[in-house]
Amino acid sequence: MSYIRVKDISQVDERTLGVLWTDGRKNKIDVVDLRRRCPCAVCIDEWTRAQRLKPEDIAESVRPVKIESVGSYALKVQFSDGHSTGIYTFQMLREAFH
Amino acid sequence: MGLFSSIKDKVVGTPKPLLTEAHIKSALSVVMDPDLHQDIVTLGFVRAIAINGSSVSLEVNLTTPACPVKEQLKSQVEDILKALPGVSDVTVTMTATTRAPQVSAAAATNPSLQHVKNIIAVASGKGGVGKSTTAVNLAFALAKAGSKVGLLDADVYGPSVPRMVRITKPAHDAGPNVIVPPESHGVKVLSAGMFSQPGEATILRGPMAGNVVKQFLTQVQWGELDYLIIDYPPGTGDIQLTISQTAPVTGAVIVTTPQEVSLIDVRKAISMFKTLKVPVLGVIETMSYFVCDGCDKKHEIFRSGGGERLAREYGVAFLGGIPLDPRVVVGGDEGSVQVQSLPDSPAAKAYSGAAGAVAQQLSILNSVDSGALNQFVLEWKH
Ligand SMILES: Nc1ncnc2c1ncn2[C@@H]1O[C@H](COP(=O)(O)OP(=O)(O)O)[C@@H](O)[C@H]1O
Ligand SMILES: [Mg+2]
Ligand SMILES: [Zn+2]
Numbered sequence: 001m002s003y004i005r006v007k008d009i010s011q012v013d014e015r016t017l018g019v020l021w022t023d024g025r026k027n028k029i030d031v032v033d034l035r036r037r038c039p040c041a042v043c044i045d046e047w048t049r050a051q052r053l054k055p056e057d058i059a060e061s062v063r064p065v066k067i068e069s070v071g072s073y074a075l076k077v078q079f080s081d082g083h084s085t086g087i088y089t090f091q092m093l094r095e096a097f098h
Numbered sequence: 099m100g101l102f103s104s105i106k107d108k109v110v111g112t113p114k115p116l117l118t119e120a121h122i123k124s125a126l127s128v129v130m131d132p133d134l135h136q137d138i139v140t141l142g143f144v145r146a147i148a149i150n151g152s153s154v155s156l157e158v159n160l161t162t163p164a165c166p167v168k169e170q171l172k173s174q175v176e177d178i179l180k181a182l183p184g185v186s187d188v189t190v191t192m193t194a195t196t197r198a199p200q201v202s203a204a205a206a207t208n209p210s211l212q213h214v215k216n217i218i219a220v221a222s223g224k225g226g227v228g229k230s231t232t233a234v235n236l237a238f239a240l241a242k243a244g245s246k247v248g249l250l251d252a253d254v255y256g257p258s259v260p261r262m263v264r265i266t267k268p269a270h271d272a273g274p275n276v277i278v279p280p281e282s283h284g285v286k287v288l289s290a291g292m293f294s295q296p297g298e299a300t301i302l303r304g305p306m307a308g309n310v311v312k313q314f315l316t317q318v319q320w321g322e323l324d325y326l327i328i329d330y331p332p333g334t335g336d337i338q339l340t341i342s343q344t345a346p347v348t349g350a351v352i353v354t355t356p357q358e359v360s361l362i363d364v365r366k367a368i369s370m371f372k373t374l375k376v377p378v379l380g381v382i383e384t385m386s387y388f389v390c391d392g393c394d395k396k397h398e399i400f401r402s403g404g405g406e407r408l409a410r411e412y413g414v415a416f417l418g419g420i421p422l423d424p425r426v427v428v429g430g431d432e433g434s435v436q437v438q439s440l441p442d443s444p445a446a447k448a449y450s451g452a453a454g455a456v457a458q459q460l461s462i463l464n465s466v467d468s469g470a471l472n473q474f475v476l477e478w479k480h
Contacts, residue, residue: 002463003375005470011479022468031478064478068207069471071343073375087343090375 005072005090015063019093029097035062035079037096038086117184119147122154125182129174132167133458134465138175146191154179155189161461162324163194163244166454196245196324196457197464199348199472207473210315211345213322214248216460219350219376221330221338223363228384229353230258231426231434232449233329236351239437239453241285245324248279248286250314252341253331254307257291262434265292275317283438286323288314308340315344325457333363334370342374346472349379349463351417351456352408356386359404368412379459380415381405382452385422415459418452421445 008020017029036055038044043053058081065078070087078084127139138144138158146157158175160168172192179188198215211217220233230253237249251259265287267280279288290310320326328347331337341347350371354364371378383405409416423445426434436446437453 002377002466002468002470005375005468006474007469007471009471009474009476011476014480017476022470063480064476066478067474067476069346069474071374071376072346072472073373074343075474 003072003090004094006069006075009067009075017064017067021090021094025094027093027097029093031064032058032060032062033097034064034077034088035081035083038083039088039092040083040085042085117149117152117154117182119149122147122149122156122179122182125178126175129171129178131171133462134161138171152185153187153189154182154185155191157191157193160192160194161197161465162457163196164240164454164457165194165461166451166458168192194244197461199346199464199470207475208316208345210318210320211326214320214326215324216348216464217326217328217345218379218456218460219328219330219341219347219371220353221350221367221371222332222353222358223361223365223367224358225256225332227332227353227355227358228420229332230262230329232351232353232382232384232420232452233327234259234262234435235437235446235449236453236456237285237325237327238283238435239450240325240327240457241283242437242441242450243453243457245457246322247284248320248323248326249288250326250328251287251289251291252311252314252328252337254290254310254337255331257289259287259289259329260291263287268292272319277313277318279318279320286320288318290314307337311337311340312344315341325460334366338370339374342371342376347374347376349377349460351379352381352414353384354381354405354408355384356404359383359408364408377463378412378414379456379463380417381409381412382417382420384420386419388422415455417455417459418448420448420452 005022006019007022010018012018012028015031017031019027019029036053036058038053045052063080065080067075067077070076074087074089076084076087123139123144126144127137129138131138131141134141143158143160144156145159148155158171172190175190176188179185196215220229220236222229234249237247241247249259251257263282265280265282269277269280269288269292272278279286328341330341352364352368358364368378386405405419406416421444423443425440426436426445436443437449440446
């Protein structure tokens with residue numbers, strides 16, 4: 001009945017986020033990639049699911065400022081470019097980043 | 099003479115069993131907690147063993163004071179102790195320490211809910227199914243069992259808790275942005291309806307409503323609670339989402355009537371919690387039957403078993419069926435809180451039973467230590 005959630009979350013290096021899940025799986029996530037895959041309505045077309053955001057629109061220098069949990073199912077990231085509307089579900093993070 | 103006394107010593111002295119703590123623990127290790135599927139000794143429930151000659155006293159510390167099998171466990175322990183050779187006097191005290199999901203110390207990001215062990219969403223597909231009445235009775239039943247309880251009426255569109263719970267003291271401010279909720283029979287109560295004048299409709303819409311709910315979860319001194327019960331607005335809108343995003347909700351209770359079961363709304367509510375990764379603790383069916391004054395028999399007015407079927411379909415617990423009781427409606431004011439006003443009524447007993455079942459499901463959920471962080475904040479270093 002319990003869902004897979006975050007057991008530990010940490011900054012691995014200057015641009016890598018590390019997540020340890022409750023099932024023991026570990027993900028290393030490139031934070032620039034994380035920004036480029038923002039799932040918010042501005043970055044993704046809600047109807048077609050097509051990506052509106054072009055990868056080249058995002059500078060290689062973008063970094064998180066703060067990463068915070070959202071309820072029991074997701075996290076949100078405040079990025080250094082001012083963008084913070086994306087809610088990254090745990091499920092999406094596990095599927096999109098290996 | 100010397101010879102004689104030594105024989106006597108032998109006769110009287112040999113069978114005297116030595117009663118030790120280990121002896122008692124091994125005898126009690128056959129008592130199983132039916133929910134956690136382990137014996138009460140291994141679970142660490144048996145505490146404060148004191149042996150004084152032939153008197154034994156000890157404490158059984160359960161995971162919730164609302165444990166439905168509390169009395170059963172108590173008499174089982176007493177019987178085993180009394181049957182031990184050399185024991186004549188037995189005192190068993192039942193206590194409880196409510197478990198919380200594992201929270202990392204670094205995860206305390208929201209001081210309002212920092213000392214709240216379990217957050218329970220009481221939700222429904224539609225309005226008018228008896229959700230608020232259920233939320234209020236669950237809260238008071240848990241408090242009566244000895245738990246520390248808070249009740250948040252988050253139904254900003256139609257707050258009904260102030261109508262049901264009489265509050266004598268108003269909420270007050272303890273410094274900037276900190277509201278202290280007033281208490282009723284030991285339950286800390288807060289409702290969107292408490293901030294409007296009597297008779298004045300509370301109409302909060304859109305972002306306003308969302309902000310009020312957020313405040314209730316981030317700027318209220320809830321203090322130390324075993325359970326915070328949240329009366330959700332019916333359905334699956336933005337407010338429900340806001341609550342679930344602001345608070346680490348431990349589990350959800352779905353309230354339905356027999357007629358609602360067939361409708362899509364209740365299924366949507368269950369799906370919402372699945373999406374939000376909030377475990378559904380189970381289903382409560384309200385107004386499921388009628389206990390007739392004349393014969394004390396249960397009359398199923400509607401097609402029965404719907405709530406149970408729904409629970410089975412989703413693989414969750416059926417937490418109980420609540421009878422239709424006209425006194426809930428006529429009672430007005432505190433009439434809705436049957437566990438307080440009419441504790442021996444069938445509805446009150448059914449609500450208490452459901453409260454025990456909810457507490458039980460939470461204990462089971464929390465017994466699995468997944469090590470998950472409840473809340474976290476990570477500041478990026480540059
Ligand atoms: N067990 C019950 N027996 C009889 N009437 C009930 C019962 N539970 C709720 N009611 C009545 O049904 C109406 C709706 O209940 P309420 O708890 O306000 O529902 P909701 O919060 O789902 O809108 C109220 O008038 C309430 O008094
Ligand atoms: Mg209501
Ligand atoms: Zn975005």
